[in-house]
Amino acid sequence: xxxxxxxxxxxxxxxxxxxxxxxxxxxxxxxxxxxxxxxxxxxxxxxxxxxxxxxxxxxxxxxxxxxxxxxxxxxxxxxxxxxxxxxxxxxxxxxxxxxxxxxxxxxxxxxxxxxxxxxxxxxxxxxxxxxxxxxxxxxxxxxxxxxxxxxxxxxxxxxxxxxxxxxxxxxxxxxxxxxxxxxxxxxxxxxxxxxxxxxxxxxxxxxxxxxxxxxxxxxxxxxxxxxxxxxxxxxxxxxxxxxxxxxxxxxxxxxxxxxxxxxxxxxxxxxxxxxxxxxxxxxxxxxxxxxxxxxxxxxxxxxxxxxxxxxxxxxxxxxxxxxxxxxxxxxxxxxxxxxxxxxxxxxxxxxxxxxxxxxxxxxxxxxxxxxxxxxxxxxxxxxxxxxxxxxxxxxxxxxxxxxxxxxxxxxxxxxxxxxxxxxxxxxxxxxxxxxxxxxxxxxxxxxxxxxxxxxxxxxxxxxxxxxxxxxxxxxxxxxxxxxxxxxxxxxxxxxxxxxxxxxxxxxxxxxxxxxxxxxxxxxxxxxxxxxxxxxxxxxxxxxxxxxxxxxxxxxxxxxxxxxxxxxxxxxxxxxxxxxxxxxxxxxxxxxxxxxxxxxxxxxxxxxxxxx
Ligand code: G6P
Numbered sequence: 001x002x003x004x005x006x007x008x009x010x011x012x013x014x015x016x017x018x019x020x021x022x023x024x025x026x027x028x029x030x031x032x033x034x035x036x037x038x039x040x041x042x043x044x045x046x047x048x049x050x051x052x053x054x055x056x057x058x059x060x061x062x063x064x065x066x067x068x069x070x071x072x073x074x075x076x077x078x079x080x081x082x083x084x085x086x087x088x089x090x091x092x093x094x095x096x097x098x099x100x101x102x103x104x105x106x107x108x109x110x111x112x113x114x115x116x117x118x119x120x121x122x123x124x125x126x127x128x129x130x131x132x133x134x135x136x137x138x139x140x141x142x143x144x145x146x147x148x149x150x151x152x153x154x155x156x157x158x159x160x161x162x163x164x165x166x167x168x169x170x171x172x173x174x175x176x177x178x179x180x181x182x183x184x185x186x187x188x189x190x191x192x193x194x195x196x197x198x199x200x201x202x203x204x205x206x207x208x209x210x211x212x213x214x215x216x217x218x219x220x221x222x223x224x225x226x227x228x229x230x231x232x233x234x235x236x237x238x239x240x241x242x243x244x245x246x247x248x249x250x251x252x253x254x255x256x257x258x259x260x261x262x263x264x265x266x267x268x269x270x271x272x273x274x275x276x277x278x279x280x281x282x283x284x285x286x287x288x289x290x291x292x293x294x295x296x297x298x299x300x301x302x303x304x305x306x307x308x309x310x311x312x313x314x315x316x317x318x319x320x321x322x323x324x325x326x327x328x329x330x331x332x333x334x335x336x337x338x339x340x341x342x343x344x345x346x347x348x349x350x351x352x353x354x355x356x357x358x359x360x361x362x363x364x365x366x367x368x369x370x371x372x373x374x375x376x377x378x379x380x381x382x383x384x385x386x387x388x389x390x391x392x393x394x395x396x397x398x399x400x401x402x403x404x405x406x407x408x409x410x411x412x413x414x415x416x417x418x419x420x421x422x423x424x425x426x427x428x429x430x431x432x433x434x435x436x437x438x439x440x441x442x443x444x445x446x447x448x449x450x451x452x453x454x455x456x457x458x459x460x461x462x463x464x465x466x467x468x469x470x471x472x473x474x475x476x477x478x479x480x481x482x483x484x485x486x487x488x489x490x491x492x493x494x495x496x497x498x499x500x501x502x503x504x505x506x507x508x509x510x511x512x513x514x515x516x517x518x519x520x521x522x523x524x525x526x527x528x529x530x531x532x533x534x535x536x537x538x539x540x541x542x543x544x545x546x547x548x549x550x551x552x553x554x555x556x557x558x559x560x561x562x563x564x565x566x567x568x569x570x571x572x573x574x575x576x577x578x579x580x581x582x583x584x585x586x587x588x589x590x591x592x593x594x595x596x597x598x599x600x601x602x603x604x605x606x607x608x609x610x611x
Pocket of ligand 1: 303349351353401402403
């Protein structure tokens with residue numbers, strides 16, 4: 001949520017920052033801005049996407065030795081030029097970008113107003129900057145010291161980066177709760193909310209920890225804690241290639257990421273699942289196998305699409321491992337008083353590894369001495385570091401705001417963990433274990449088959465794109481996929497869509513059924529097949545339009561449905577990995593046919609680092 005890029009070094013700062021902001025735009029895109037320092041400090045801000053800022057700056061002299069940039073997802077104050085970052089101090093010498101929320105900004109603002117400070121924006125960021133300025137100027141302490149003093153009084157989550165006209169090559173940054181990566185070059189440093197703006201310049205990075213302040217100069221990186229003690233920067237190597245964050249010939253990142261799935265699922269299985277040997281090896285699981293196998297209960301916490309992966313996992317874990325599972329929205333979990341007992345295992349699922357609600361939910365669970373297992377995509381992210389153990393999903397960078405390949409990778413990892421536990425506990429026999437290993441192993445090829453021909457889904461998208469509402473129905477393992485299909489459509493096309501358990505539709509949603517309502521059935525072959533077929537007939541009897549995701553060769557459903565999208569036959573336990581693919585494509589094609597920006601849907605952000 002909000003993207004930050006900053007640079008100090010021997011290159012011209014603006015092009016580096018602009019390119020970086022474009023890479024981070026998935027984090028927020030309601031306004032953008034840069035502050036550049038050369039002979040004096042200049043700030044440029046614009047409502048809209050980074051492209052609008054770029055256009056407004058064409059032909060301007062932007063030469064700079066250092067600079068900071070921001071792409072915003074509004075929290076305090078509407079999207080506007082005025083509320084865009086960077087903000088400036090009263091004396092005009094400092095500029096600051098911020099990602100996060102300052103919860104006690106109102107109190108701080110009242111004090112500052114009494115001292116005569118005026119405010120140009122409605123943001124909490126400007127309040128924090130002027131609070132820092134006040135300490136810096138009136139207490140006559142260095143800017144670095146002022147930042148430390150200020151942050152001790154701040155409640156909330158933040159990453160800040162400050163630029164100072166009086167010390168043009170020095171950037172001061174700090175974090176609590178939001179991510180910040182520093183790339184180390186030769187005579188230059190790059191700061192960013194994630195590694196994507198940095199990757200083309202250097203692979204050596206330092207992830208800043210909470211309550212650390214970084215003083216960054218072209219040739220020097222000093223890390224200190226809020227107590228002014230030096231902290232040794234821990235340098236890690238980025239394991240990511242530039243090509244992975246580019247569109248590679250596809251029109252949109254979302255489409256590229258849907259088509260990445262045969263490979264991303266393969267990458268997720270690689271080195272872990274060995275179909276020939278009939279084995280699964282996962283470092284984080286193997287090391288803590290006792291804890292997982294003896295879990296009295298598994299509590300899954302996540303948000304958004306990751307929560308849907310958790311719901312599928314609930315069905316899978318209970319079926320295979322006979323361990324009770326509860327799945328909870330992290331945002332609810334963190335504020336109630338959940339009962340956590342000894343022997344409970346918490347599985348936190350997150351693509352970004354930075355979702356604020358999930359992160360805080362983990363903290364709460366840790367206070368209750370729970371064992372935290374993270375299922376995370378972004379290597380080195382906060383959730384991966386906060387977990388006691390975990391498994392990366394290895395889906396590669398996901399840039400499209402609507403999650404696709406991260407979801408299928410989450411399902412694969414969760415399936416492998418469940419199989420491993422079940423086999424160790426002997427809650428499944430060897431035959432079923434080996435069968436499911438083979439089924440998982442075949443998923444990449446089956447997904448590739450679905451993606452071989454997508455034209456019919458494009459035609460369906462055109463046919464149904466003007467519907468006002470959609471209903472998605474599924475049962476069993478496919479119920480969460482109905483929820484996910486509806487979420488994808490809402491996110492990308494702004495069409496109202498609801499996901500429901502197919503049988504439950506009789507208790508409400510059936511009242512919505514009429515000729516103009518498309519009802520998408522997620523109905524691959526499983527033990528509920530006859531039941532869901534009856535549900536489809538109930539919709540037909542009321543003149544609703546039935547679109548169905550079915551297994552190849554399912555002539556029964558084909559007879560009832562108006563339109564079908566077929567997937568290869570598979571065991572019902574792994575079927576969600578296939579049935580979700582046509583639904584991702586349907587949402588994508590509808591979004592595109594409506595002329596919408598599917599990679600950057602309105603009001604959304606990829607990584608929600610505010611609560
Ligand atoms: C945002 C994204 C979703 C994502 C959710 C949870 O809402 O737009 O795609 O599912 O956050 O994010 P996480 O990174 O924790 O999986």
